[in-house]
Amino acid sequence: DQQVKQNSPSLSVQEGRISILNCDYTNSMFDYFLWYKKYPAEGPTFLISISSIKDKNEDGRFTVFLNKSAKHLSLHIVPSQPGDSAVYFCAASAGTYKYIFGTGTRLKVLA
Amino acid sequence: DVKVTQSSRYLVKRTGEKVFLECVQDMDHENMFWYRQDPGLGLRLIYFSYDVKMKEKGDIPEGYSVSREKKERFSLILESASTNQTSMYLCASKGLLMGNSPLHFGNGTRLTVT
Numbered sequence: 001d002q003q004v005k006q007n008s009p010s011l012s013v014q015e016g017r018i019s020i021l022n023c024d025y026t027n028s029m030f031d032y033f034l035w036y037k038k039y040p041a042e043g044p045t046f047l048i049s050i051s052s053i054k055d056k057n058e059d060g061r062f063t064v065f066l067n068k069s070a071k072h073l074s075l076h077i078v079p080s081q082p083g084d085s086a087v088y089f090c091a092a093s094a095g096t097y098k099y100i101f102g103t104g105t106r107l108k109v110l111a
Numbered sequence: 112d113v114k115v116t117q118s119s120r121y122l123v124k125r126t127g128e129k130v131f132l133e134c135v136q137d138m139d140h141e142n143m144f145w146y147r148q149d150p151g152l153g154l155r156l157i158y159f160s161y162d163v164k165m166k167e168k169g170d171i172p173e174g175y176s177v178s179r180e181k182k183e184r185f186s187l188i189l190e191s192a193s194t195n196q197t198s199m200y201l202c203a204s205k206g207l208l209m210g211n212s213p214l215h216f217g218n219g220t221r222l223t224v225t
Contacts, residue, residue, distance in 0.1 A: 004153075032211040041120070043201050043216035044154070051211055089153065091214075097142065097161070097205070098169075099214060101154040 003027045004092050006102035014110050019077040021105050023090035026071065030092040034099070035064060035075045038087045047088075048075070080109045114138070115217035117202050123223045130189040132220050134202030143185035144203040144214065145169075145177065154201065160185055192224045 005024045013019045021035075031052040036044035050057040050064045050073075057064050063076045073092075077084055087104045118133040136143065144159040146169075156169030160179040174196060178186040185204075189196055199221050203214040 034213055036216075041219070041221065043115070043117075043203075043218045046213040046215065049211070049213060091154075093211070095211070097144075097159060097167075098156065103151055103153040 002103075003030075004090060004100045004102040006088075006090060006105050008105050009103070010106040010108070012108045012110060013080045015082060016079045019075075019080045019084065019107055019109065021075045021077075021088050021090075021107065023073040023075075023102055024071060025073065025092050025100075027092070027094065027100075028071070029094040030100075031095050032093045033064070033066060033073050034091045034093075035062075036089045036091065037084075038089065038104070044089060077107075080107075082109050082111050085109045115202055115204055115215055117200075117217040117220050119220050120218065121221050121223075123225065124189075124192050125225055126193060128189075128192050128224075130192050130222065130224075132187040132189075132200055132202075132222070134185045134187070134217055135183050136185075136202075136204040136215075137183065138204065138206070138215070139182065140204040140206050140215075141182070142205040142207075143179065144205070145175075145185070145187045146201045146203065147171070148199040148201055148219075157187065189222075192222075194224050196222065197224045198222060 034049040035047040038044040090102045091099045114137045145157040146154040158177040176188045202217045
């Protein structure tokens with residue numbers, strides 16, 4: 001039973017445009033959500049997080065939106081740059097040590 | 112910045128060998144984790160440790176053990192490597208066990224078992 005789902009395995013976006021990566025979850029106890037970026041042959045790098053008491057968090061070009069009623073999380077990257085090309089994982093936690101990761105979305109930003 | 116260092120980037124081992132994967136963090140974090148990443152499966156938790164000599168099983172502990180003799184070091188041991196343990200192994204550390212804080216990952220060890 002996959003509690004955190006990233007239904008799009010890949011996404012291509014033109015440089016300068018907006019990239020929107022989506023994540024759905026099933027466990028209503030999740031209260032902390034994170035996005036990680038991963039380049040090949042490297043470990044995931046923490047990008048941005050959001051607590052369930054908020055519906056939006058921004059950090060520079062990255063914004064995470066949380067829709068609790070829909071159990072949906074999205075990451076917006078504006079403007080997209082070629083260096084953003086990577087695999088993006090969303091993750092969720094119910095306030096414990098355990099983080100449940102999605103299967104990842106490969107983003108390709110075209111120059 | 113948190114620095115999590117995994118001693119090997121690439122390893123090739125034979126079936127049946129005992130394999131040690133080492134991880135060191137420099138942020139005095141109590142909590143350390145071992146994940147494996149496989150295509151289409153995301154990251155899955157193998158073991159974690161919340162203090163020296165303390166460990167807990169994650170979701171897929173079978174075939175693995177761990178050792179935490181010092182706070183900064185967390186080792187993953189494959190007792191008898193098998194081909195289905197070919198994977199990317201990721202070590203992580205975290206400051207608060209139950210609080211909302213991110214995991215910080217090392218660069219990973221790509222293990223191939225032949």
